[in-house]
Amino acid sequence: MTRSTPSKPPAAPALFALLILLALTAAAGCSTATEPAPRPSAVRNTAPAPSASASGTPTDAAWVQLMTPMNEKAVALLTLAADRAAEPRVRAFATRLRGDQEAELGRLRPLLARMGLPDTDVHAGHAMPGMVTESDLAAAKAAKGAAFDRLFLTQIRDHLRHSAQVSRSEVAAGARADAKRLAAALVTARQAALTELEALPGATRALG
Numbered sequence: 001m002t003r004s005t006p007s008k009p010p011a012a013p014a015l016f017a018l019l020i021l022l023a024l025t026a027a028a029g030c031s032t033a034t035e036p037a038p039r040p041s042a043v044r045n046t047a048p049a050p051s052a053s054a055s056g057t058p059t060d061a062a063w064v065q066l067m068t069p070m071n072e073k074a075v076a077l078l079t080l081a082a083d084r085a086a087e088p089r090v091r092a093f094a095t096r097l098r099g100d101q102e103a104e105l106g107r108l109r110p111l112l113a114r115m116g117l118p119d120t121d122v123h124a125g126h127a128m129p130g131m132v133t134e135s136d137l138a139a140a141k142a143a144k145g146a147a148f149d150r151l152f153l154t155q156i157r158d159h160l161r162h163s164a165q166v167s168r169s170e171v172a173a174g175a176r177a178d179a180k181r182l183a184a185a186l187v188t189a190r191q192a193a194l195t196e197l198e199a200l201p202g203a204t205r206a207l208g
Contacts, residue, residue: 056115056174056175056176056179057174057175057176059169059170059173059174059175060115060170060174060175060176060179061115061117063166063167063169063170063174063179063183064108064111064112064115064117064179065112065117065122065123066123066128066166067104067108067163067166067167067183067186068105068108068109068112068119068121069121069123069124069131070128070130070131070132070159070162070163071101071102071104071105071108071163072105072121073131073132073133073137073159074101074132074156074159075098075101075102075105076132076137077132077136077137077140077152077155077156077159078094078095078097078098078101078156079094079098080137080140080141080152081094081140081148081152081156082094082095082098084140084144084148085148085149085152086144086145086146086148086149087146087149087200087201087202089200089201090149090152090153090200090201090202093196093197093200094152094156097156097193100189100193104182104185104186104189107182108182111178111179111182114178115176115179128162129158129162130158130159130160130161130162130163130165131159131162132155132159136155139151140152140155146202149202149206150202150205150206153197153200153202153203153206153207154206154207156197157194157197157207160190160193160194160197161190161194163186163190164186164187164190164191164194167183167184167186167187167190168183168187170183171183171184171187
């Protein structure tokens with residue numbers, strides 16, 4: 001099917017559409033999409049896969065280009081929580097998790113460079129599941145006390161869950177060994193963080 005060239009680069013929705021096909025949830029995707037996600041063959045035809053040994057497959061690229069801004073935005077929220085959470089255990093959790101996610105960025109950004117990918121948010125302007133948005137950050141800045149804690153716990157749980165889902169997809173369908181190793185490490189870290197989060201004071205009430 002011949003398509004007219006869009007005014008914006010199609011990389012972000014096209015790459016994430018590939019992860020949707022491989023991911024464990026059908027709900028993940030860009031909110032600006034106007035048509036069904038393309039079949040894997042369609043994605044390959046519109047954006048030929050680079051050499052797996054040099055740049056990885058579209059799955060590898062989609063994963064690292066999503067995980068990097070997801071972590072960056074989560075770090076911004078975690079920085080707020082480390083300072084403003086009302087519950088001391090929530091503050092301590094946010095501080096530890098911020099350190100972990102910053103350490104992951106220390107591996108994700110070099111991976112982007114090795115794959116020849118730009119260190120920019122290719123998903124900017126799309127509402128990605130699990131991505132902390134500017135409106136989320138604004139709401140967190142406006143909240144205080146227990147209301148802040150509830151907002152933080154809900155948002156960071158979504159981040160952890162969705163980033164674990166797409167990381168599992170990279171483990172299952174990626175090609176680059178270094179990307180798959182990092183994705184597997186992220187899955188393990190997310191599972192541990194979710195277990196800790198669910199045991200925090202106020203988590204049961206906030207998360208339902």
